[in-house]
Amino acid sequence: MARMSDIIEEFIKQLINETDGVIEIQRNELASYFKCVPSQINYVIDTRFTTERGYYVESRRGGGGHIRIKRVNVDRPGNYLMHIVSSMGDSISQQSAEVFINNFVDYEVISEREGLLLKAATSDKVLGGIGIPDRDIIRASILKNMLTALLV
Amino acid sequence: MARMSDIIEEFIKQLINETDGVIEIQRNELASYFKCVPSQINYVIDTRFTTERGYYVESRRGGGGHIRIKRVNVDRPGNYLMHIVSSMGDSISQQSAEVFINNFVDYEVISEREGLLLKAATSDKVLGGIGIPDRDIIRASILKNMLTALLV
């Protein structure tokens, strides 16, 4: 069965596209539209519209409250990559690595094929043999080294 | 009696044929269809749908989770890559990896940027922390997984 969260995510992304990068939604309204509990909207926003993925979220409670989601602009791909690389920690899980990579592809900072290469090089499929703290450290190192190579 | 794993393997392959190279299955569903334990599906995938055999596997847990299996394109320019991948050993030094990669770029099987990514991911700069002989094993694994990803 399709995940409700994915459907809501797509819906919101489409809204953002149609409105040139910024939307304002009402949590309860959206929840009742999708017949889910309001907190699921929070879940979708917390997991899918994060800073890492290039979104900026603000909200206000009380009467007339709302949630505003803004898609961050990427003008200079090189700068963007450099910025991400330097803000990246020394350890990274497969999950976060994938989020970063998908984002690069979304923003057309790298091609889809390059995205596949990055994912292939950082997946647990190949790093699984390494024990747990080391694995994420090496993954971060591989990811950063690859991204840096693209800046040359 | 025929081996259950072989039957499941055939079943999955047929599915892949019918769907143009990519399928998404649910582990529990498939297991209950074949009246086997779920982990047997993992066994089949781990032993039969490997990189060496030209498959690319991803998965996701949790509600609405799934396992996605892609069959790599064995025709076309990939043929050469595929051949190399399956003939490559389980362990490879940095120098040998570089020779391979340079050849791929020379023969225009991959782009220069892709070559840079491959080198960045397999260099001792990032894998140096891993002791010999594990280092060369992981390098081979990364290299093969990356090349396979390009065939998808």
Added chain:
DNA sequence: TATATATGAAAGTCAAAGATAGTCAAAATC
């Protein structure tokens, strides 16, 4: 009038319950 308080309308938090898939090693089979 100016300020304090009450009320209702949002959104936020967090943890439990549910739904999948992964791992690993013992047991069974070939």
Added chain:
DNA sequence: GATTTTGACTATCTTTGACTTTCATATATA
């Protein structure tokens, strides 16, 4: 002896709901 089958245990992701916080406005009070 190697491969396959099984199952107990683990990890990860999603859904749900009870409870909390914040804000705007209406109402009461000094």
